[in-house]
Amino acid sequence: MVNRVIDGRFELVERLGGGGMGLVWRAWDQALHREVALKEVRPPDPALGDPDPARDRELRARVLREARALARLNHPHVVTIHHIVDTGEDGFPWLVMELVTGGSLQDRLSDGPMAPAETARLGREVLSALRAAHAVGILHRDVKPGNVLLRPDGRSVLTDFGIAAVRESPGLTATGSFIGSPEYMAPERINGHEGDPASDLWSLGMLLYVAVEGRHPLRRATPLATLAAVLNQEVPAPERAGGLTPVLFALLNRDPAARPGPDALDRMLAAAHDAPPQNFSPHPGPPLAHPPHPPQ
Template identity: 85%
Template sequence: MHRRVIDGRFELMERLGGGGMGLVWRAWDVALHREVALKEVRPPDPSMDEHDPAGARELRARVLREARALARLNHPHVATIHHIVDPGEQGYPWIVMELVTGGSLQDRIQRGAMSPQEVARLGREVLSALRAAHAVGIQHRDVKPANVLLREDGRSVLTDFGIAAVRESTSLTATGSFIGSPEYMAPERINGVEGDPASDFWSLGMMLYVAVEGRHPLRRSTTLATLAAVLNQEVPPPERAGALTPVLSALLRRDPAARPDADTLDRMLAAAADPGATPPPMP
């Protein structure tokens, strides 16, 4: 069977998934003889090149900037970027990443809720990845269980920072596309405010809530109803979170300024991961 080869080196084997930013493939690196994940970056509006060429150029440039910044991180909980294929004006970049084979956090949650200690440990790992990205000026904007991959040894890897590059794309208003996951998006971002690292922390909090409770507290039957619930309805107190409850309460505050900073959050998660430790004071 003939398979498509990218850049004369990466043979596409199997489509792994897709979203607002494009498709992810399992691929074979014919030079180094190893499997990799290949992300095919594409705008949400296929006609963007035609009706907004300036926006398309800016999108390409921003995708490349963010991919290069992430490639320099070398962080154990950020998916490693091996290579970037830049076709120039003829197409959008392909990002070559490590292939993480243990499934996603979403797959794990579908098998049942996790213990508060497990979730707290995972939360610290994802928080460390977010802190590393924030330190180089990148906000994730789409923290959710499907974007947390699990290595075979159980360690987590945060992936798909791509929403950051398409959020400002002018094609979004032209086509009405909705980029991101409304049930995990911070209220201020739904309201059109760019947000800051605290907005990623809301999404982290909602993800941890779902992991420990096994259900999403504000998901409704339609996207619009979910958006309205996130904007207007209080998050019901968790029932299974135990020592993780103060963390969830602190993160899921509607005022971004009231959410804990990264240092405080890490101490709170450490205490929840080790219930025998002395808990830190509430922020």
């Protein structure tokens, strides 16, 4: 069986994963003799609904935006883009990216929660990636465990900038589609505000909570119920977080202005990494109702 070759160069070897907007493949670069990841962008199955030219235009714009966003970032904790295969206005682009072979943070958490110090180290790495993006005007808007890949040595790589908001590229989500993952979306974005870097930091805080606790505190049976919980219900105090607890208090504050700035947050994560291990409490504490305002 001959594998499909894209752009006369990239041989598809194995499907690695996918979602509603496309697939990711392991591929072989026949020119440079190396493995790469190919992101195949595809609209939802046309058999499931009527053709939607506006949706297809937005999807094409979104993937081109992802390529441009990644091309502006050269950072050890951001996935590297090598090439874009543009098939023209009648098709959808393919993104050629580095292949990260250690699975995702979501895969890692299926084996159980992480220790507070390990979680704090991961938090510093993802924060550094977000700082690099924010410095050039890019909001990620979908920070979650499935979008954090792990190298074999455990270092993390932030990926999937497909719905990133680039300040000079307005109007690309005008069709009213739901953008982002309800479980990790900041309350202000649910309320209709586009958000700012602090919105990505809420998402990072929720990711760290899930990583160290092994559960999502506000997940409900349906996406709408989850959105309502994020808006209206207090986050239960963590039980396993130890020295990471102040970080979670600071980030999961519904007031974006009260969340720590990146410098203060990095210092808090460094302190959490170096904090001595604590015995985990078998009983939950009070909810994260009114966390103290951290230093900016």
